[in-house]
Amino acid sequence: MAFISDEQISQIRQTANLVDLVSETVQLKKNGRNFMGLCPFHSEKSPSFSVSSEKQLYYCFGCGEGGDAFKYLMKRDGLSFPEAVRQLAKRCGIAIDEAKLPPEARARIRQREGLFRANQLAISFFKAQLEKAPHVSDYLEHRHLTAETLDAFEIGYAPDGWDHLSRFLYENRVPKALAVQSGLLMENDRGGIYDRFRNRVIFPIRDSSSQVAGFGGRVLDDSRPKYLNSPETLVYHKSRILYALPLARPQIRQTACVHVVEGYVDAIALYQAGVRNVVATLGTALTEDHVRLMKGYAKEAVLVFDSDSAGINAAERSIPVFEKQKMDVRILVLPEGQDPDAFVSANGGAAFLKLAERGKPVIHFLSDISIRRHGLSVEGRLHVLDDLKGPVQAIDDGLKRSLYIRDLAERLEVDESAIRSRYEVVRPEIKKSRGETGHDPLPVDWQRKDRMEKRILSMLVQFPDIHPEMRKRETLSLFQDPEMRQLGEAILSGLEAGGKTLVDVVSQHLDPASASAVASLALSEDEWVYDGCVKLLDQFSFMRGRRRRVTGSGHRV
Numbered sequence: 001m002a003f004i005s006d007e008q009i010s011q012i013r014q015t016a017n018l019v020d021l022v023s024e025t026v027q028l029k030k031n032g033r034n035f036m037g038l039c040p041f042h043s044e045k046s047p048s049f050s051v052s053s054e055k056q057l058y059y060c061f062g063c064g065e066g067g068d069a070f071k072y073l074m075k076r077d078g079l080s081f082p083e084a085v086r087q088l089a090k091r092c093g094i095a096i097d098e099a100k101l102p103p104e105a106r107a108r109i110r111q112r113e114g115l116f117r118a119n120q121l122a123i124s125f126f127k128a129q130l131e132k133a134p135h136v137s138d139y140l141e142h143r144h145l146t147a148e149t150l151d152a153f154e155i156g157y158a159p160d161g162w163d164h165l166s167r168f169l170y171e172n173r174v175p176k177a178l179a180v181q182s183g184l185l186m187e188n189d190r191g192g193i194y195d196r197f198r199n200r201v202i203f204p205i206r207d208s209s210s211q212v213a214g215f216g217g218r219v220l221d222d223s224r225p226k227y228l229n230s231p232e233t234l235v236y237h238k239s240r241i242l243y244a245l246p247l248a249r250p251q252i253r254q255t256a257c258v259h260v261v262e263g264y265v266d267a268i269a270l271y272q273a274g275v276r277n278v279v280a281t282l283g284t285a286l287t288e289d290h291v292r293l294m295k296g297y298a299k300e301a302v303l304v305f306d307s308d309s310a311g312i313n314a315a316e317r318s319i320p321v322f323e324k325q326k327m328d329v330r331i332l333v334l335p336e337g338q339d340p341d342a343f344v345s346a347n348g349g350a351a352f353l354k355l356a357e358r359g360k361p362v363i364h365f366l367s368d369i370s371i372r373r374h375g376l377s378v379e380g381r382l383h384v385l386d387d388l389k390g391p392v393q394a395i396d397d398g399l400k401r402s403l404y405i406r407d408l409a410e411r412l413e414v415d416e417s418a419i420r421s422r423y424e425v426v427r428p429e430i431k432k433s434r435g436e437t438g439h440d441p442l443p444v445d446w447q448r449k450d451r452m453e454k455r456i457l458s459m460l461v462q463f464p465d466i467h468p469e470m471r472k473r474e475t476l477s478l479f480q481d482p483e484m485r486q487l488g489e490a491i492l493s494g495l496e497a498g499g500k501t502l503v504d505v506v507s508q509h510l511d512p513a514s515a516s517a518v519a520s521l522a523l524s525e526d527e528w529v530y531d532g533c534v535k536l537l538d539q540f541s542f543m544r545g546r547r548r549r550v551t552g553s554g555h556r557v
């Protein structure tokens with residue numbers, strides 16, 4: 001950590017506040033002295049992710065992930081340690097000396113920030129252009145978009161021509177190469193540079209932390225393509241971004257429900273009609289990252305489709321994704337010939353919500369379609385059973401699967417056990433998701449640890465003042481479990497090296513596995529006083545010492 005002093009690290013951590021950081025994507029509820037929520041790093045339905053505001057540590061009792069604010073950010077956003085430090089420092093307005101950063105980290109940070117800056121400049125350019133283009137304002141008004149909506153979604157206009165934006169970016173000292181990397185400009189075979197978005201209404205796309213990651217552009221007439229989006233860049237990954245999420249979050253949180261539509265125009269129309277818990281995918285099928293983003297706030301997603309078959313395929317493909325993240329999902333297909341935009345323009349937001357209430361669970365939705373297609377003759381019913389086989393098998397939860405099979409049996413008037421045997425498969429064990437990297441160190445298996453040794457370590461992390469007494473008594477040398485002894489030694493030497501608080505020790509002296517272990521010990525709710533600690537240490541020395549004497553393996557006491 002040569003690039004930044006330990007004092008600065010703890011200053012950043014204190015200012016950043018882990019609870020606020022986690023709350024950006026996870027809904028936390030106060031529980032005793034800690035906060036609890038659904039773990040962002042593994043799939044779960046009941047909260048086992050715990051955050052202590054007092055200790056500035058988090059720990060998941062489900063997957064064993066734990067640590068401090070830096071580790072959280074590294075894990076959540078896939079950053080390196082210097083990048084995480086840099087990002088938190090920036091949020092807190094703490095200046096750090098960049099010259100001391102490792103060169104690769106510095107380059108990546110520069111590039112990311114450069115891209116965000118170019119995008120931010122582009123927004124101001126596109127917005128200013130809209131004001132100069134009354135024909136576009138007329139067009140938007142004709143499409144019933146209010147001034148308030150244009151403002152909320154930062155809608156702009158890219159004028160017709162090849163170099164309007166590029167000249168603006170150069171004037172603002174955005175390097176050519178960076179502007180091309182951002183996708184705002186394009187390069188032809190002869191090295192000529194030109195604007196990607198020309199004569200289009202522009203929709204800025206913000207990521208989950210509300211930074212402008214990319215843009216979407218829609219034509220004003222019938223030219224093709226109708227929609228054009230930024231290409232994938234270092235900061236724009238369409239599989240990880242839900243359009244309008246930062247705007248929709250408060251209402252998603254309030255209703256615990258999120259509507260998912262297929263394009264930004266539909267999302268904007270619903271938002272304007274008062275259905276503010278709405279997000280859009282950006283020309284891609286729903287991914288696990290998408291579901292994870294929603295799951296932080298919503299219990300249930302309602303996928304909204306036009307009444308064409310593309311929607312049916314998309315619904316079918318989304319089942320395993322939601323299953324894996326253990327999030328409830330329903331499907332709403334709009335009446336023939338309607339899309340969300342047209343529907344709310346004609347009927348209003350309240351009518352939409354009423355319709356959405358009748359959205360169907362995926363299996364009902366699919367069986368309806370299949371029954372409509374094949375009918376309920378003997379042959380038809382067999383076809384329906386075949387159609388539903390894959391989707392039913394994709395349901396991870398055994399009880400839920402069983403309930404759907406019963407339901408299907410009733411609808412088709414077929415014997416339940418017959419369906420069961422027809423659908424029987426050996427289900428491959430679904431690998432437990434362990435976050436992005438997939439090669440995390442395994443968490444300590446506390447169940448199998450010695451109760452006393454565990455109690456002593458948890459005392460040490462919860463009452464660090466006791467560490468000189470522990471050293472004096474050589475308590476760790478009496479530990480029988482080498483893993484526990486090693487962990488204890490790491491904490492103890494961290495404290496002795498001048499770690500003022502536990503969280504300093506965690507971030508400055510421990511490897512990720514030990515950091516998780518310490519977070520878990522720290523978040524249990526014991527109360528310690530000095531005398532009680534000393535008593536526990538003496539008791540432990542006495543017990544272990546006696547055992548040693550009995551077995552003749554030691555000379556202590």
Ligand SMILES: [Zn+2]
Nearest residue numbers: 039042060063
């Ligand atoms: Zn977890």
